[in-house]
Amino acid sequence: MTEAETITTVMRALADPTRRAVFERIANSDEITVAELTRSSNVTQGAISQHVKTLKQAGLVSERPEGRNVYYRAQPAGLEPLADWMSHYGVFWRERFADLRDLLKEIDP
Template sequence: MMQTTSLDTVMRTLADPTRRAVFERIVHAHEISVAELTEGSGVTQSAISQHLGSLKRAGLVADRAQGRNVFYRAEPKGLAPLADWMSHYGVFWSKRFADLRTLLKEIDP
């Protein structure tokens, strides 16, 4: 079950570069195991598991147990607070660029 998270939680979770790299690997895979995430990461399995716990609590990933293996997949809805926040600023900058375009046309006829 995915939990509702705040923008602060998502940003804090993705602020850690190692955790962000783990998340990016999960995003690029349909599903990936802890062992696969650990392999070639230069980080211990324990550290990967801690990062996965943070990502899961933030609602950014979901897990599925299969025997002794646990597989992780990205939860796109977990990025909703960040996407909403960014869309607000997208509107802000679009208006500013439109104003700049108008100003430049007035200056250089």
């Protein structure tokens, strides 16, 4: 998968608000099962499983099977392509904030 495809996959995975909430729950846990994710949501277990599958395919979540349970944990490295892409725009914002700071100094020395 090319870098652009990877970024697109991560963005699509996180574009859905329910999936983003599932990812946040996983990220805030050491490990968590689909059953645990379902218990505290208004979403069916099947839907949660589909969201977790999409997150896993995007490289944002890994799994560890243990007996009848599968435990999921966040993979922060999965966010790296998105963070790298966004860092290119950091220069733009730093320049804009510097311009704003200069303008504010001119207005109110």
